[in-house]
Amino acid sequence: MPSKKIFALAALLCSTALAAVEDTYEPADSKVNVLDYDNFHRFLDQHQDDVILMEFYAPWCGHCQQLAPQYREAAAELAKADLPKNVVLAKFDDGDDYNRRLRAGAPDVYNFTSYPSLFVLQDGEHERYGGGREADDIIFHMSAVAKGLDPYEEELKTKPGLYKDDPERSKYVRDLLDEEEMSPVIADSPKNVLRVTEFYSDRCPFCKSLASEYVEACKELKEKFAEEVECHAVNSRVFYDVAEEWEITGYPWMAFFYQGKKVEDMAGLGGSDSIVNWVSKMHAEHFDPNGVSPPPPPKKPKKKDGEDVGAPTDWSATVFEHTRFLLHSIAAKYPDEPTPEDEESVKALIGSLAHLFPSKSGANGLRSALNSASLGPIDTSSSSSLSAWMCSLENAATGSSADCSSSGLALLDLGECDEACHNEEGWKVEKEAPWSQTVYTADPEYHQKVLKTSEDAWQARELFKVLDLAKRLGIVTKKAEKKTRNSIMEGKKTQDHYLKYLSGEIEDALKESTL
Incomplete structure (x- = not known):
């Protein structure tokens, strides 16, 4: 005769299963x-003109159960929101x-490996x-999408600034929060005014310590020069394109x-005194009380997502070439018989670079290409397959039409490597450990140090993935690897320069390679 314990266990299992279903069940x-x-x-x-947020879930999934009430609340608020879409x-x-037949028939359409997955x-x-x-997060993100805005950039704009959220500070320093207004205010204003502008990152400890000194200096400058001097500030972590335009290479930076x-x-x-002395010197040397103000600048044509207006700067073009070379080098070095860990690592890397790419339009273009139905899922089955897929990705991202039938074609086209770099068996290297064994599992203490001291922990974390993968492939020498890590750790280079620097090290290492 079954024991009471068995009945109790059965009842518990049934109630747990029922609770899971109820947690994901939607009321009328x-x-x-x-x-x-x-x-x-x-x-x-039926909703082809709308914006849809689609959740793929399973009733037994704990994270899906936690998401359900938040998802339901967001749906209710968005249903009555007045949005363009x-x-x-x-x-x-x-x-x-x-239901699984949906993805079984077209696995490349919605490619995911965990629940819940949202698209x-x-x-x-x-x-x-993302x-x-x-x-509140879902409402914010989807509202931005419906308005045609970049939700990632809009989210950054809501982060606390060093000046805008403090009434006393904002009396003397104006945090510029709209990219469209920055160029006229900073450089091309019709007013005959000297402008002091600090470029900072809200995550930079030194920037935070300098803020009070900058405010004190601007207060004194206002008393000394009245309307002839204005103080501004730009959060370059958010508006990195503006910082790049004015050749700002570190934080804090004053121009x-x-x-x-x-x-x-x-x-x-330095302190407030040094700022006041410097501005006073600039005022004496440059300010003309009878100066003629420049005419209002012509309005710049707006750019679409993934598109740059006008010719790219030399630096941007250089970074683009370095990034191409980095991606194609990884594909060329990829093993012919990858392990499951190898495949997951390279997929994660591509996803990281879609956010890491050091220009807004480049990142948007890469993200759009990755989500293009014509591209298909990333093929990580072999070195030649990944190289061909990487070539197709570049075609989708840049609108080019390179022939992707030949393995390593795009790498050869770069002119960085001659035919001697290739052989019939591919680029064979001895890996010290699986690529998935990153610095985080190997040295947790070092990881914590990175998160505490890096100017931008997220960027450093993603770059360490790139660096670790490059090291496992034998692309980066130990000396270059150490030098790169130290630069990231010490904050000697801004986040936009990390990738350029890293891929430059990879390029040099490849040229010296005897493989």
């Missing part, structure tokens, strides 16, 4: 659309055997949802603008 008044295999594509057709939230039970769908395209999972030109950079930032 929910604004979340529950889909299955039969109505999935019909739903997409309607935003609808939907969910699809991918844990159901019948943003609009205009026939889809991309991974926002938070609280209701002096007058009559439409950057006159001078301040070297050796």
Whole structure:
């Protein structure tokens, strides 16, 4: 006769299973659309003019259960929001055997390996949802998408600045928060005014310590020069394109603008007295009380996502070439018989670079290319397959039409490597450990040090993935690897320069390679 314990266990299992279903169940008044295999594509057709957030979940998934009430709340708020495009939230039970036929028939359409997985769908395209999972985060992210804005950039703009959120500081220092207003305010204003502008990062400890000194200096400058001097500040971590435009290479950085030109950079930032003395010197040397203000600048044509207006700068072109070379080098070095860990590592790396690419348009272009239905899923089955896929990725990202049938073609086209670099067996290297064994598992203490001291921990973390992968492939020498890590650790280079520096080291190492 079954014992009471068995009955109790059975009851517990049944109640747990029922609770899991209830946690992901949508009540009748929910604004979340529950889909299955039969109505999935019909739903997409009905909402082809809307923005859709699609959740793939399983009822037994704990994270899915935690997300459900937040998802439901966000759906209710977005359903009544006044946005340029309607935003609808939907969910699809991918844990159901019948429903799994959706992805089984087209595994390249929605490629994921864990629950919940969320995708943003609009205009026939889809991309991974990259926002938070609280209701407010979902509402913020999807509202930005519906307005045609970059949700990642919009989120950064909401982060606390060093001046804008402090009423006392903002009396004397104006935090510039709109990229469109920065060039006129900093350099091309019709007013005959000297402008002092600090470029900072809100994550830079030294910038934070300097802020009070800068405010004190600007207060004194206002008393001394009245309306002839203005103080501004730009969070270069958010508006990195602006910092690049004015050749800002570190934080904090102070520049002096007058009559439409950057006159001078301040070297050796110090206390308020040194700032006042420097600005007073600039005022004496450059300010003309009878000066004629420059005419208003012509409006710059707006750029679409993934598109640069005008010719790229030499630096941008150099970084683009370095990035191409880095990606194709990794493909060329990829093993012919990769392990599952190898495949997961290179997939994660490509995803990281889609956010790491050191220009906004480049990152947007790469993300769009990765989510293009015509590209297909990343092929990590062999070195030749990955090289061909990488070539197709470049075609999708740049609009080029290179022949991707030959392994390593794009790498040869770069002119960085001659035919002697290639052989019929591929680029064979002895790996010290699986690529997935990064600095985080190998040295947790070092990892914590990185997170505490790096100017931008997220960028450093992603770059260490690139560096570790390059090291495992034998592309980077130990000396170059140490030098690169130290530069990232010590904050000697801004985040936009890391990739250029790292890929330059890889290029040099490849040229010296005897493989």
